[in-house]
Amino acid sequence: MTSPASRRCRQGGVSIFTALFFLVLFGVLAALMARMTAVSHATASEDILAARAYQAARGGAEWGLYQVLRPDLVPPVLQACFAAANPPGLGANVAVGCESFPLAAPGDYFEGSRQFRIYRITATAQIPGPGLTVERQFRVVVEKCIDNAVPGAPMECLR
Numbered sequence: 001m002t003s004p005a006s007r008r009c010r011q012g013g014v015s016i017f018t019a020l021f022f023l024v025l026f027g028v029l030a031a032l033m034a035r036m037t038a039v040s041h042a043t044a045s046e047d048i049l050a051a052r053a054y055q056a057a058r059g060g061a062e063w064g065l066y067q068v069l070r071p072d073l074v075p076p077v078l079q080a081c082f083a084a085a086n087p088p089g090l091g092a093n094v095a096v097g098c099e100s101f102p103l104a105a106p107g108d109y110f111e112g113s114r115q116f117r118i119y120r121i122t123a124t125a126q127i128p129g130p131g132l133t134v135e136r137q138f139r140v141v142v143e144k145c146i147d148n149a150v151p152g153a154p155m156e157c158l159r
Contacts, residue, residue, distance in 0.1 A: 045129065045130070046129065046132070046134065049127050049129045049134040050134050050136065052091065052092065052127055052134075053092060053125045053126065053127045053134045053135060053136040054125070054136040054138070056090045056091055056092035056094050056125035056127065056136075057094060057123045057124060057125035057136045057137055057138035058123070058138045059087075059090045059094070059123075060087055060090060060094035060095075060096045060123030060124075060125060060138070061096070061121050061122075061123040061138045061139070061140050063085075063087040063090075063096060063123075064082070064085075064096045064097075064098055064121035064123060064140075065121060065140060065142060067079070067082045067085075067098070068081065068082070068098060068100075068119045068121070068142070068144065069142065069144060076146055077146065078108065078115065078117045078144055078146055079144075080100070081098035081099060081100045081119065082098050084096065084097045084098075090125070092125045092126060092127045093125065093126045093127075094123055094124070094125045094126075095123070095124045096121065096122070096123045097121070097122050097123075098119060098120070098121050098122075099119070099120045099122075100117055100118065100119050100120075101117075101118040101119075101120065102118075112149075113147055113148045113149035114145050114146070114147050114148070114157050115145065115146045115147075115148055116143055116144070116145045116157075117143070117144050117145075118141065118142070118143050119141070119142050119143075119144065120139065120140070120141050121139070121140050121141075121142070122137065122138075122139045123137070123138045123139075124136070124137045124138075125137075125138075145157035
């Protein structure tokens, strides 16, 4: 029969292996949690940059719409497309372009006394981030109409 002291000596090695196992297990879990947290923060940062770029592109498109629709012109006229521009104050690098349709002369559609022009405005915003550049594009298509039968009409075509 073995004495209790000799039994204790044989079991002492088991607790060291158990402690090492748990130390390695908790270390791996801590490393995984740190990695997941870092990825989560990077993803959130990219989402914020993307939202800012989208809003800047949308602001550029609205600026372009104002340039071609110009409600302050009396009498109302069909504006020509503006040259590519970088409007100020949008918090990003925004390139705004304009195309009018049809491209062939005279460049307008006619329906009775009404004259139509279609504009396509494209705004592209770029925001640099840490290690990447986020780019968003916003495109709008708008039609402007002038009724030539109503002299000095304060409004565009009424339908």
